[in-house]
Amino acid sequence: MRKNYICLILTLLMCSAFSCGGSKNTSSSNEQNKKIIVCVPTFNADSAYVYTAHQVEFGPRVPNTKTHDDCGNYLAQQLKIFGAKVTKQSAGVIAYDGTLLKATNIIGSYRPESKKRIALFTHWDTRPWADEDPDPKNHHTPILGANDGASGVGVLLEIARLMQHQLPDLGIDLIFLDAEDYGDPEFYKGERKEESWCLGTQYWARNPHVDGYNARFGILLDMVGGQNAAFLKEAYSEQFAPDINKKVWKIAKQLGYGKYFIDKSCGYVTDDHLFVNNLAHIKTIDIINNDMSGKTSFGPTWHTLNDNMEHIDKSTLKAVGQTVMEVIYNEH
Ligand code: AHN
Numbered sequence: 001m002r003k004n005y006i007c008l009i010l011t012l013l014m015c016s017a018f019s020c021g022g023s024k025n026t027s028s029s030n031e032q033n034k035k036i037i038v039c040v041p042t043f044n045a046d047s048a049y050v051y052t053a054h055q056v057e058f059g060p061r062v063p064n065t066k067t068h069d070d071c072g073n074y075l076a077q078q079l080k081i082f083g084a085k086v087t088k089q090s091a092g093v094i095a096y097d098g099t100l101l102k103a104t105n106i107i108g109s110y111r112p113e114s115k116k117r118i119a120l121f122t123h124w125d126t127r128p129w130a131d132e133d134p135d136p137k138n139h140h141t142p143i144l145g146a147n148d149g150a151s152g153v154g155v156l157l158e159i160a161r162l163m164q165h166q167l168p169d170l171g172i173d174l175i176f177l178d179a180e181d182y183g184d185p186e187f188y189k190g191e192r193k194e195e196s197w198c199l200g201t202q203y204w205a206r207n208p209h210v211d212g213y214n215a216r217f218g219i220l221l222d223m224v225g226g227q228n229a230a231f232l233k234e235a236y237s238e239q240f241a242p243d244i245n246k247k248v249w250k251i252a253k254q255l256g257y258g259k260y261f262i263d264k265s266c267g268y269v270t271d272d273h274l275f276v277n278n279l280a281h282i283k284t285i286d287i288i289n290n291d292m293s294g295k296t297s298f299g300p301t302w303h304t305l306n307d308n309m310e311h312i313d314k315s316t317l318k319a320v321g322q323t324v325m326e327v328i329y330n331e332h
């Protein structure tokens with residue numbers, strides 16, 4: 001009796017330590033419809049920002065370069081420090097122009113023994129060419145990819161840091177995909193193929209890091225740190241996983257992030273989630289910036305030399321990070 005009482009006090013203290021403020025969501029779980037009060041740790045955007053900046057400090061992370069491999073080692077080491085079981089999956093993949101890319105998918109797993117899992121994806125490589133830069137003389141220069149490459153990893157590393165202290169009920173896999181952004185460049189005159197994108201994902205989806213791997217659902221983060229970001233319900237996500245889109249956008253709104261997660265749909269985006277859905281058959285959504293203020297729908301810095309830390313906004317990282325935390329801690 002006394003022991004139970006102490007346990008209850010400890011639990012309450014833990015909740016306040018992790019400042020459940022705004023997160024005391026109850027979710028109906030099993031058949032008896034019991035209410036479960038979940039303590040969701042507070043996502044620290046300063047911390048996610050530092051992990052983003054650290055990747056950018058390596059320079060561009062283009063497959064087959066030293067700065068890429070150095071950054072990959074840093075990411076694997078960070079996941080280990082945060083208590084994940086780490087798998088480095090080497091994947092030889094062929095680029096649109098026949099180049100053999102030595103790609104590496106890096107996976108950090110929590111509760112690796114659990115059959116009930118959620119997969120969180122992002123790509124960690126950066127584009128070899130600023131082929132959307134306003135200045136054509138930059139079209140062959142590699143980008144820093146602060147938003148397009150580092151931001152998703154920054155958010156997931158912060159989630160890893162928090163999970164080491166308090167695990168969600170389900171097993172979680174943080175899957176850092178390589179060679180997403182080597183898709184046929186604007187200056188390429190040959191035949192354009194959508195399979196020239198997301199090469200690391202296509203490898204992983206055909207050869208998952210664990211035999212027979214499955215997950216309840218997946219969430220892909222792509223360009224989740226930009227200024228004035230807007231996340232719309234992307235068309236493949238709506239097609240394959242409308243229930244997950246609904247759940248994520250509802251939670252974001254409840255948390256007060258309705259300004260970022262807009263309840264509207266947008267067009268189809270060829271991104272890692274397409275191959276996860278089609279090849280691995282795990283229903284997966286894409287949280288991807290859909291900002292029409294530039295000449296493309298991905299915002300003004302997309303595939304330009306301006307994709308640097310000056311255009312990263314901590315409030316965007318916070319909106320995405322806290323929303324994903326709330327989603328994964330509310331699965332039982
Ligand atoms: C295409 O442009 C075909 N897909 C966008 C996927 C992407 C590129 N995400 C980040 N960089």
Ligand code: ZN
Nearest residue numbers: 127148181303
């Ligand atoms: Zn890109």
